[in-house]
Amino acid sequence: MTPEATLARFREYMVGPTRFMTLLSCFELGLIDALRDKPAMSATDLGEAVGVKPDAVEQLLFLLVKEGFVGYDEASGGYMLAALAAVPERDLKRALTYMNMIKVVALRQLFHLTESARTGTLVGLKEFYGAEGTLYGAVAEHADLRESWATLMDTVTANIDPWFFGNIELPSGARVLDLAGNTGLGAVNTYRMKHVPGLRVTTFDLPEKEQECLANFRAHGVEEHCSFIGGDVFDGIPEGFDVVLIKHFLDMFDKDAVLQILNGANKSLPVGGQVDILVPVYPEDVRETTNSNVDFFPAFFIGCTMGQGGPQKLSTYRSWLEECGFEVTRAVTKNPAELPPDVIPVPAVLCATKTA
Secondary structure (H helix, E strand, O other): OOHHHHHHHHHHHHOHHHHHHHHHHHHHOOHHHHHHHOOOEOHHHHHHHHOOOHHHHHHHHHHHHHHOOEEEEOOOOEEEEOHHHHOOHHHHHHHHHHHHHHHHHHHHHHOOHHHHHHHOOOHHHHHHHOOOOOHHHHOOOOHHHHHHHHHHHHHHHHHHHHHHHHOOOOOOOOEEEEEOOOOOHHHHHHHHHOOOOOOEEEEEEOHHHHHHHHHHHHHOOOOOOEEEEEOOHHHOOOOOOOEEEEEOOHHHOOHHHHHHHHHHHHHHOOOOOEEEEEEEEEOOOOOOOOOOHHHHHHHHHHHHHOOOOOOEEHHHHHHHHHHOOEEEEEEEEOOHHHOOOOOOOOEEEEEEEEOO
């Protein structure tokens, strides 16, 4: 890459935050909904409809016209939806859920990314919310974080769980432990999507999650098949299970903590017991452009959620599992082409068996 090309790439990074917020603001202001309801509106008409000065409307829509999202008729001065008109409402809602989470959870905190990386703490979370610890603790106390983050996580779980469960096998009579299973929806999905004879699923998470977890079991009619155990994964993992599921969890931690979790799972399982893992992964060649995990997750985990962590390559997770006494029996990464084009995480499944 020439120096000129390198600087041109820098320019793309410079305008990234402003492009992001210009697009999102057009939705938040109601401009896109207004154009969907009544095409060919002028800046003045749009301003009156959404309560914004026509000058600001025109400025914000320049970018959307440039990108082809919105059209503009020079003769009439009217705006209309262009490319956005063809996007199904369900897909658009999913993309906007991602964008809202990035705005609420990430943008402000990432101002302090450098300090977070230096200290291994979430400096931005403390600056804006007075919160110590991680995002996952803060969402319990702050409604804006919880609504933005939890809404996206529910969407991600609903989209990826069918693929995950389609790639793992559970034996009849399996006793399954959903490690750090949060509020029990993972256990519900396990029972519903892998309904093998005699299946029992237990959510293991912090004790304060118990009541919401049990309520979810009752709401989904699985309370006879699902249960809850309170505890901290770093204090020990319960024994008496054939299978340990680790979903959306390992990538939250650096290597030492990941090895502690995997060693804990190994200790809790009998020989021949299995662990099934769902994680976002980096491609083996990080220059691969179809996988956006490298673009998003390093800053997100270090600056916004944990102060550490981030995905790894599939080969790295395989080697860590082997180091902790497991034999990997299946490792598959979802084809990015099979994901909606607006979705960021590219997940992988690793299945492994405890060796003698």
